[in-house]
Amino acid sequence: MLRRFRLEEPESVAEASELLARLGESAKVYAGGTELLLAMKEGLIQYERLINVKKLKGLSEVAALDGMIKIGALCTHHELEKSSLVQQKLPSLHKLEQNVANVRVRQSGTLGGNLCFAEPHADPGTLLMALGAKLVAEKSSGTREIAAEDFFVDAYETSLQADELLTEIRIPDPTDHSRSAYLKFGYLERPSVGVALAFNLNGGGLSEVKIAVGCAGPAPRRVPEAEALLNGKGREEAERNLAQAGAVAGKASQAITDLHGSQDYKEHIVGVLLKRAFQSAVS
Amino acid sequence: MAKAMTKLDAQVLPLSFTLNGRLQELDVEPHELLLDVVRERLGLTGAKRSCDVQVCGACTLLVDGRPVSACTTLAFEVRGRSVLTIEGLAEKDGKLHPLQEAFIEHGGFQCGFCTPGMILAAKALLDENPAPSEAELKHFMHGNICRCTGYKKIIESIMAAAKKMRSGS
Numbered sequence: 001m002l003r004r005f006r007l008e009e010p011e012s013v014a015e016a017s018e019l020l021a022r023l024g025e026s027a028k029v030y031a032g033g034t035e036l037l038l039a040m041k042e043g044l045i046q047y048e049r050l051i052n053v054k055k056l057k058g059l060s061e062v063a064a065l066d067g068m069i070k071i072g073a074l075c076t077h078h079e080l081e082k083s084s085l086v087q088q089k090l091p092s093l094h095k096l097e098q099n100v101a102n103v104r105v106r107q108s109g110t111l112g113g114n115l116c117f118a119e120p121h122a123d124p125g126t127l128l129m130a131l132g133a134k135l136v137a138e139k140s141s142g143t144r145e146i147a148a149e150d151f152f153v154d155a156y157e158t159s160l161q162a163d164e165l166l167t168e169i170r171i172p173d174p175t176d177h178s179r180s181a182y183l184k185f186g187y188l189e190r191p192s193v194g195v196a197l198a199f200n201l202n203g204g205g206l207s208e209v210k211i212a213v214g215c216a217g218p219a220p221r222r223v224p225e226a227e228a229l230l231n232g233k234g235r236e237e238a239e240r241n242l243a244q245a246g247a248v249a250g251k252a253s254q255a256i257t258d259l260h261g262s263q264d265y266k267e268h269i270v271g272v273l274l275k276r277a278f279q280s281a282v283s
Numbered sequence: 284m285a286k287a288m289t290k291l292d293a294q295v296l297p298l299s300f301t302l303n304g305r306l307q308e309l310d311v312e313p314h315e316l317l318l319d320v321v322r323e324r325l326g327l328t329g330a331k332r333s334c335d336v337q338v339c340g341a342c343t344l345l346v347d348g349r350p351v352s353a354c355t356t357l358a359f360e361v362r363g364r365s366v367l368t369i370e371g372l373a374e375k376d377g378k379l380h381p382l383q384e385a386f387i388e389h390g391g392f393q394c395g396f397c398t399p400g401m402i403l404a405a406k407a408l409l410d411e412n413p414a415p416s417e418a419e420l421k422h423f424m425h426g427n428i429c430r431c432t433g434y435k436k437i438i439e440s441i442m443a444a445a446k447k448m449r450s451g452s
Contacts, residue, residue, distance in 0.1 A: 006294045007313035007359070037355050038336050048291060050313065078349070102426020103404065104352045105337050189338050 002041055008051045013165055017139040019051050021163035029053055029165065031074060034101075034109035035117040059112070059167055062086060071169040073112025078103075080111060090171060092180040092196070092281075093131070096123050101189070112166045118219065120155045121190035121260070126214030127182040128169065129222050130196035136168040137161070145170070149212070152219035177202045179281040183273045184215065191215045192260035195249070195273035197281055199230065206230050206238050211245070211274065216266040217254030225252065226274075235282070242278055246271025300361045302327075303371025311358045318342050318353035321368060329369035329399040340427030343400035344368055350407045369399035372406070382406055382444040391440030393431035401427050405441045413449055417442070 008027070010016040020027065030036055030050035039045050053059075059072040062083045069089050071080070080086050080097040087094045100106050100114075100123060114122050115135065128135075128148040135146045137160055151158050160166060174180075180198035184191035193216045199209040209231040214220030226249040229241040250267030257263045299308045302325065311320060321327050321344065330353050333341035337352040344353045345367040346360075372380045382402045385391065392398040401424070408415060408423045415423070420441055429437060 002314040002316065004291050004293070004312060004314050006291060007296070033355060033357065034337060037357070041335065041355075098422075101337070102340070103407075103423055104340065104343065104350050104426060107349050107351055108356065 003046055005047055006049045008049055009055050011055055013056055013138050014140040016051055016053055016165055017163045023049055027051055031113040032109040034105050035119055067173045069171045073166045073168060074110050077106035077109050089174060092182050096127055096182045116166050118152055118156050118158050120218050121215045123194050125152055126194045126212045126220040127196040129212035130198040130210040131171050134170045135166055137164040138167045139164045149222045155218040181277040181280040183277050185269050188260060193266050193269040195270055195277050197277040205234050211249055213249050213253040213270050217256055223249045223252040242275050246274040249274055296359045298359055298362050301365040303368060315358045317356040317358045320358040327368050327370045331396055340400040341397050343403045345403050345407055348410055350404045381447045385440040385444035389436055389440040389443055391437045397429045401437060409445050
């Protein structure tokens, strides 16, 4: 049962941003509603107004431009799993999107909404960190880019300002040497652990290694200490260092004991998934 | 956040959409859910409220041919769109859809609570992919939960319907 609220339907990002500035905490941006409406039905949060951003133009496209894959924040998971550009250029993201929740959530839920709600057990943020994504935040007075690893502050908390909207996700165009994988594990509806790994494999050596872990703790995070164990190494040495990198990444995941598993268990799974992600990325 | 809410006046949104092939026009408030409008205001009770969190699939309806959770879809979202419920699946003369026939023939249900959602989700799958592998079927349907059948007969039913639909009979 939802409590009564009023609906605003701005036609431009500037108008939406002005509404957010004026209405403050009494209003919330609404896109797919797959997370927001659940929390509102449960009575955990309530708003006097929802600002439906789905009428904003130009935020539902995927394009390869300026050396980047640009994904409009309103793209649904379904649109991304069906996008031939995503499939060709970003196979790890394509696979992730095919496996978000279920077919109905993928139909309604948007990538931008998923990131902005910052539910700790969400998949995309973790992979976007490893892919070196930048998130575009817009408000009436200007636009800025936020690196994916600086976007998530805590559970349900992002670095977006109150009057900013996430409008685009920018992922560097991969080269022939780019490798990446995202793997998750869980036994409830949402994953217990997600691990993303990306690197360049050139002449048998790894460079630009990025590792991110998510779902285990309050927010996804990059793990530079684990990356350092693989970066600049030959493939075989990197493979030998994987167990240590996995242990480091597990500790860094800020895993908490909850219904999804104990802290120790999740830390262990991070290591298992990192090894498998490596195998998947090089295969 | 959880601060005291001022009392809000009703906001009326005119809603016009196609329901099972017929135009529907009514007024809704922004917070009204599609499931409540269809069940309580329009009297079509095939879609069920169960988990209420988009996990179980019992409230599945097709909007422009794609499955959505009516329990978590605001009613105004279907403005100008086409909604199909289980009540609109059979032909006008009462002839059942091949999926409905197959569920009966193959015992694809026991209590029947999940069946409207199962059949509509399966329709969306077969419209998109008329010859799914069993793995593709399971992947597409994994968000529709049945607590009676163990799924084997549901899978058999959908596969049988797919075959029948492909042969055009």
